[in-house]
Amino acid sequence: MSQTAPQPAISASGLRFVWPGQAAPTLDIPAFSLDAGQSLFLYGPSGCGKSTFLAALAGVLDPGAGRIEIAGIDLSSLGGAKRDRVRADHIGMIFQVFNLVPWLGARDNVLLPCRYSARRKASAGPDPKASADRLLAELGLDDPALATAPARTLSVGQQQRVAAARALIGAPEVILADEPTSALDEAAKVRFITLLRAEAESAGAALLFVSHDRSLEPHFDASLDFEALNGGAA
Amino acid sequence: MFGLAFGSLWNRRFLAALTILSIALSVALILGVERLRNEARNGFANSASGIDLIVAPRGNSVQILMATVFGAGSTGTGLTWDTYQTVEALDQVGWAVPMQMGDNHRGYPVIGTERSYFDHFRHSGGQMLEFAEGRPFGAGESEEAVIGADVAERFGYGIGDVIVNAHGLGDVSFDMHDEAPFEISGILARTGTATDKMVFVSLAGFDEIHAERTPPEADPFAAESIAAAPDAPAQDVDHEGADGHDAEAEHGHDETHADGEDHDDHGHADESHGEDDHDHADDAHGDDQEDPHDHAHEPDQINAIYVGLKDRRAILGLQRQLTELRTDPVSAVIPAVALAELWSITGTAERAMLVMGWAVALAGMIGMIVMLSATLETRRREFAILRSVGATPGSITGMIVTEAALLMAGGILAGLALLAAATALANPVLSARFGLSLPLWIDVPQDLGILLGLFAAGLVAALIPAARVYRMTLADGLSIRL
Numbered sequence A: 001m002s003q004t005a006p007q008p009a010i011s012a013s014g015l016r017f018v019w020p021g022q023a024a025p026t027l028d029i030p031a032f033s034l035d036a037g038q039s040l041f042l043y044g045p046s047g048c049g050k051s052t053f054l055a056a057l058a059g060v061l062d063p064g065a066g067r068i069e070i071a072g073i074d075l076s077s078l079g080g081a082k083r084d085r086v087r088a089d090h091i092g093m094i095f096q097v098f099n100l101v102p103w104l105g106a107r108d109n110v111l112l113p114c115r116y117s118a119r120r121k122a123s124a125g126p127d128p129k130a131s132a133d134r135l136l137a138e139l140g141l142d143d144p145a146l147a148t149a150p151a152r153t154l155s156v157g158q159q160q161r162v163a164a165a166r167a168l169i170g171a172p173e174v175i176l177a178d179e180p181t182s183a184l185d186e187a188a189k190v191r192f193i194t195l196l197r198a199e200a201e202s203a204g205a206a207l208l209f210v211s212h213d214r215s216l217e218p219h220f221d222a223s224l225d226f227e228a229l230n231g232g233a234a
Numbered sequence B: 001m002f003g004l005a006f007g008s009l010w011n012r013r014f015l016a017a018l019t020i021l022s023i024a025l026s027v028a029l030i031l032g033v034e035r036l037r038n039e040a041r042n043g044f045a046n047s048a049s050g051i052d053l054i055v056a057p058r059g060n061s062v063q064i065l066m067a068t069v070f071g072a073g074s075t076g077t078g079l080t081w082d083t084y085q086t087v088e089a090l091d092q093v094g095w096a097v098p099m100q101m102g103d104n105h106r107g108y109p110v111i112g113t114e115r116s117y118f119d120h121f122r123h124s125g126g127q128m129l130e131f132a133e134g135r136p137f138g139a140g141e142s143e144e145a146v147i148g149a150d151v152a153e154r155f156g157y158g159i160g161d162v163i164v165n166a167h168g169l170g171d172v173s174f175d176m177h178d179e180a181p182f183e184i185s186g187i188l189a190r191t192g193t194a195t196d197k198m199v200f201v202s203l204a205g206f207d208e209i210h211a212e213r214t215p216p217e218a219d220p221f222a223a224e225s226i227a228a229a230p231d232a233p234a235q236d237v238d239h240e241g242a243d244g245h246d247a248e249a250e251h252g253h254d255e256t257h258a259d260g261e262d263h264d265d266h267g268h269a270d271e272s273h274g275e276d277d278h279d280h281a282d283d284a285h286g287d288d289q290e291d292p293h294d295h296a297h298e299p300d301q302i303n304a305i306y307v308g309l310k311d312r313r314a315i316l317g318l319q320r321q322l323t324e325l326r327t328d329p330v331s332a333v334i335p336a337v338a339l340a341e342l343w344s345i346t347g348t349a350e351r352a353m354l355v356m357g358w359a360v361a362l363a364g365m366i367g368m369i370v371m372l373s374a375t376l377e378t379r380r381r382e383f384a385i386l387r388s389v390g391a392t393p394g395s396i397t398g399m400i401v402t403e404a405a406l407l408m409a410g411g412i413l414a415g416l417a418l419l420a421a422a423t424a425l426a427n428p429v430l431s432a433r434f435g436l437s438l439p440l441w442i443d444v445p446q447d448l449g450i451l452l453g454l455f456a457a458g459l460v461a462a463l464i465p466a467a468r469v470y471r472m473t474l475a476d477g478l479s480i481r482l
C-alpha cells in the first residue's frame, strides 16, 4: 500500500525486527500505511510474524531500524515509556483470548484505558462510565448485571465484545485486532466483525484486523497478504 | 494504580488476609515486647530510690522487691517487731521504716507504715513524695489513709472521703467482715510509679483491716490469682457512719469500727501507736492472737523494713550482718541489685520474645514475597492486558510495590488493633501484679521508628517480585502465552 491519504493513521517504512536468537528477521517491511476510517484485513499463515508486527506498531517492541508513525507521532524517536503513552492515548487493542482482567467487572475492564490515558478519558466524555455502558450496549451487552460481574464469569463471545468496547472507548485513532474471532463460532464471528467495523467507522478509527482465516476477508475495506508485505521474511 | 492493586489483592483476599495476619502478629509482638520492656524499666527504675536496703523474711530478692516497692505479690511470712527494733538499733542504720502489705483497696495494694515513710521514700531519681492535697495520716490515728494519685483519680476520691479496705490481695467483695473504714487524709502528687496505685495507712490501721484474721498469706501466688479483678464492686461507706466512728476512734479502745455493717466483730483491740517513741500501751489482743507478748500498738508482724544508711559505703557489710540476724531469718535486698537481677531474668524472655517478633516479621515478609511471587505467573495475562492498554513496565512494577505497601499497612494497622485489644485485656493483670499499665495506642516517636522500619523492610522485600515483574513485562510485551 502506498501513502494516499493526507494523514494516515498508521504508517511504517523500512521496518526490520529480529527476535533475539533468531537468524532471519521476523519483520522486514519496506512500507505500510493505513488511513483513518479504513479497515484492513491482514492475513498470513501461523508463525509468519503478524503478532510481532502488531506489537511493533503498538510500540511494545523497539525495532532497531525503520520508522513507525501512529496518528502522526513518530514512535521510533521515542523511548519505551513514551511509546507506552502513545499506545494508551491512540491505540485500542483486541487479542485472540484472555483480553480481560478476570477479577475486574466488564465495565471496569472497558474503562481500563481511561486509567492510563487522560486523553482517552477526556474523549470518553464527561461520564466515562456512561460511555462504557453505551459502548457495551451497542455491542449487545446491555444487561446491567453484566457490567459489574467479574469478567471471568462472561462467555468467551461476551468477553471479546467487552474487549472491543475497551479498544473503542475514548476514540483512539487506531484499532489493532489480533485474531479476536478465532475463539468464536461462525455466526458469532460475523456478528462480532460487523459490530466492530461499524463502531470503528463511526469513530473514524483505522482498523487493522489480523487473522489467518481468509473467510473473513469480505467484511473489510481491503485485505493484504502479510507474507507479500513482509518482503524479507523467510 | 491504587485501585487496581487493591482490587487485585481483594481478588486474592484469603491469601492476602493470611499475609496481613502474620505481619499483624509480628507488629503486635514486637511493639508489645518493646512497650512492656520500656514501661517496666522506666516504671520500676523510678519506683525505688532513696531506699538502701529492704529487709524482709528470707526469700528471693526479686520477689521481695516486687512485693514491697511494687505492691505485687507478698513476702513470705512476716517479721517480728523484735526484728524491726533490732534493725533500727543497728549502728549503721540511719532510719528504718516498718512496712506491712498484702491487703488491698478495690484491687490497689494497701500499705501499712509509719508517717516517717513519707519523709524517707524517694522516687524518680531522688524526688520526695509530695502531697497534692492534705497531709499524712495522723500519727497514731488508725482510721486515716493516704492514697496515690491513680487511686484518687480512678475512684474520684477526695480528702475526707471514707474508704474500706478488704483483707487479702484480691478484692473479695463478699467478705464484709474484713472491712475497716479509713478517712482519706492526704492524696499524693502523681509520681508515675507504683506509689500512684497504693493506699497508705498506719500500722495500727493496717492491723485493723484483718484483726481477727489468720496471719498474712504465705503463698503469694494464691493471693495473686485473684488480684486480677480490680473492678469488683465498690464498697464505700457513707460519710455519716464514718463520722460517727471518727468521733469514737480513740487510742486504745476496743470498739469495732464498722458500726454500720458490723456483724460479729470480736472485741479486737488494735492499737494505734506513736511509732516515734514506741510507747507500749498494752492491749488485750483478740482471742485468736498468737503471740501473747505482742505489744498493743506494735503490729504482730510486719512484712518488710525499708532501711536508709548513715553511710552508704557500709551497705555490703550491713547486708551481710543482717543475714546473720538472730531474731528472724531475713534477706536484705539492695533494690538496684534486685532490679538488675529482675532484668536479667526478664531480659532473656524479652530477647526471646523480640527475636520471635522479628522472626514472625521475617516470616510474614517472606510469606508476602511468596504470595506476590507465586501469583506473578498466573497474573502474566493481567500484566499483558494492562500493558496493552498503556501501562508501562514501571507502573506494573509500581502496582506490585503498592500491593506490598497495602499488605504492610494492613498488617501494621491490624497489628496495632491486635496490640490494643491485647493490652486492654492484659492491663488489669499487669496493673494488679506489677503496677504497670501500658498505653493502648502507639507511642509516636518510639513505635513509629519500628513501624516505619517494618514498612520499609516490606517495601524492600517487595522489590524482589517487583524486579521479576519488571523483567517479565518487558520480555512478554503483549504476547499472552501461558
Ligand SMILES: Nc1ncnc2c1ncn2[C@@H]1O[C@H](COP(=O)(O)OP(=O)(O)OP(=O)(O)O)[C@@H](O)[C@H]1O
Residues within 6 Å of the ligand: A019, A020, A026, A044, A045, A046, A047, A048, A049, A050, A051, A052, A053, A212, B475, B476, B479
Ligand atoms: N516473545 C518472543 N520471543 C522470541 N521469539 C518470538 C516471540 N514471539 C514470537 N516469536 C517468534 O517470532 C515469529 C513470529 O511469531 P508471531 O507470534 O508474530 O507469529 P504470528 O504470525 O502471530 O502467528 P499466529 O498466527 O500463530 O499467531 C515466530 O517464529 C516466533 O518464534
Ligand SMILES: [Mg+2]
Residues within 6 Å of the ligand: A050, A051, A052, A178
Ligand atoms: Mg499471532
